[in-house]
Amino acid sequence: MARPKPLSCDTMKIGHYHTLTVEASGPGNVVFSVQDGGAVSLATDELDAGKANWQDFKTGDTVTLFVHHNKEGHAVATTHKPHLTVGECGLLNVVSNGPGGAWLDWGLSKDLFLPISDQTSPVRHGEQVFVYIYLDPWQSRVTATTKLHQYLSEETTTLEVRQSVNLIIAAQTPMGYKAVINNEFLGLLYREEVFQPLSVGDQVPGFVKTIRPDHRIDLTLNGRISDVRDDLTSRILAAMEAAGGTYHITDKSPPEDIYDTFQVSKKNYKRALSALYKARKIVIKKDVISLVDPAAPDT
Numbered sequence: 001m002a003r004p005k006p007l008s009c010d011t012m013k014i015g016h017y018h019t020l021t022v023e024a025s026g027p028g029n030v031v032f033s034v035q036d037g038g039a040v041s042l043a044t045d046e047l048d049a050g051k052a053n054w055q056d057f058k059t060g061d062t063v064t065l066f067v068h069h070n071k072e073g074h075a076v077a078t079t080h081k082p083h084l085t086v087g088e089c090g091l092l093n094v095v096s097n098g099p100g101g102a103w104l105d106w107g108l109s110k111d112l113f114l115p116i117s118d119q120t121s122p123v124r125h126g127e128q129v130f131v132y133i134y135l136d137p138w139q140s141r142v143t144a145t146t147k148l149h150q151y152l153s154e155e156t157t158t159l160e161v162r163q164s165v166n167l168i169i170a171a172q173t174p175m176g177y178k179a180v181i182n183n184e185f186l187g188l189l190y191r192e193e194v195f196q197p198l199s200v201g202d203q204v205p206g207f208v209k210t211i212r213p214d215h216r217i218d219l220t221l222n223g224r225i226s227d228v229r230d231d232l233t234s235r236i237l238a239a240m241e242a243a244g245g246t247y248h249i250t251d252k253s254p255p256e257d258i259y260d261t262f263q264v265s266k267k268n269y270k271r272a273l274s275a276l277y278k279a280r281k282i283v284i285k286k287d288v289i290s291l292v293d294p295a296a297p298d299t
Contacts, residue, residue: 012034012040012067012075013067013086013135014067014068014069014075014086014135014140014142015067015068015085015086015087015133015135015142016066016067016085016086017064017065017066017067017085018040018064018065018067018077019062019063019064020032020033020034020040020062020063020064020065020077021033021060021061021062022057022058022059022060022061022062022063023039023059024059025054025055025057025058025059026054027044027054028043028044028054029041029042029043029044029054030042030054030057030077032063032065032077040067040075040076040077041076041077042057042065042076042077042078042079043076045109046076046077046078046079046080046109047079048079048080065077065078065079066078066080066081066082066085066108068082068108068110068142069140069141069142070110073139073140073141078108078109080107080108080109081107082106082107082108083105083106083107084106084131084133085133086133086134086135086142087133087134087183088132088133088183089130089131089132089133089148089152089168089170089180089183090130090131090168090201091128091129091130091131091200091201092104092105092106092112092128092129092131092144093105093126093127093128094114094123094124094125094126094127094128094129095111095125096111096125097123097124097125100113100115100116101113101114101115101116101117101118101119102114102119102123102124102125102129104129104131104144106133106144112133112142112143112144113141113143113144114129114131114143114144114145114146115143115145118143118144118145118146118147119145119146119147120146120147121146123146128200128201129144129146130146130148130170130171130200130201131144131145131146132144132145132146132147132148132151132152134151148170148180148186149186152180152183152184152185152186153184153185153186154185154186154187154216154217155185155214155215155216155217156185156211156215156217157215159181159185159208159211159217160208160211161208161209161210161211162207162208163207163208164205164206164207165181165182165205165206165207165208165219166181166182166183166203166205166206167179167180167181167187167189167203167204167205167206167219168180168183168201168202168203169189169198169199169200169201169202169203169204170186170200171200172200173188175188175190175191176188176189176190176191176192176193176194177189177191177194177198179206179219181206181208181217181219185217186217187208187216187217187218187219188216188217188218188219189206189219189220189221190218192265193220193221193222193265194221195221195259195264195265196221204221205221206219206220206221207219207220207221207222208220232262232264232268232269232272233272233275233276235262236262236272236273236276236282237276237281237282237291239261240282240289240290240291241291245290245291246288246289246290246291247288247289247290248287248288249261249262249269249289250273250284250285250286250287250288250289251266251269251270251273251284252286252287253266273289280292
């Protein structure tokens with residue numbers, strides 16, 4: 001097989017998936033054609049063991065593969081799937097340290113480099129680190145960084161209040177949790193408004209709660225307050241009906257008991273009870289709450 005013209009990392013987006021067309025295949029590698037006349041090679045050692053071999057690739061076939069770089073800076077394809085691609089965030093394991101930085105396991109045969117200059121604090125073998133993946137423009141190398149603020153904005157003029165977003169927990173702070181929003185922004189979840197266990201790396205759905213005057217972003221795991229209250233009141237009524245019409249968790253109950261049962265704060269629980277009381281669906285007593293008998297006359 002003729003040696004293909006190597007494809008430089010400037011020709012296509014390195015660190016992403018691409019749909020490629022098979023130009024030729026042989027025992028050593030598979031060659032995929034690229035529009036500019038260059039080519040991307042898939043070497044034998046980049047094939048998933050037991051899942052594919054060079055004979056599975058026929059001339060003219062199209063296949064979607066991840067494209068990264070080799071030591072010479074040329075684009076190469078792989079059938080392996082990385083844990084993260086360029087522009088994504090997540091937790092990766094540190095597998096070794098060297099003079100210039102650390103190496104991370106990102107699911108490929110070649111580990112991912114985390115330079116010392118990209119570390120907010122030193123990382124060590126065996127640790128897990130939360131990183132953002134970017135393409136180093138000077139070396140055309142897929143690289144990791146823990147300095148999220150250099151690539152993710154803490155301000156927005158495009159997000160809207162109550163907008164549904166995808167969140168990844170990036171760090172714990174004294175105020176709560178720093179979260180990556182749609183792999184584009186950084187926002188804050190306040191600790192007193194989070195009623196479920198969260199760990200760095202967790203992916204959770206959320207909402208934009210407020211956009212501050214300085215355009216920084218406050219987040220919530222709940223939707224609109226009215227939606228949350230309506231859902232909670234429905235759950236309270238269901239629990240009371242299942243218990244025979246009376247329930248032992250009142251507005252005087254310890255916050256821990258309320259959270260263990262309904263996963264909400266005492267403040268929100270009291271608001272829901274108040275709404276039910278005003279709607280004349282419950283009676284609130286010192287030790288219990290009771291469903292109002294619909295046949296009982298109004299007093």
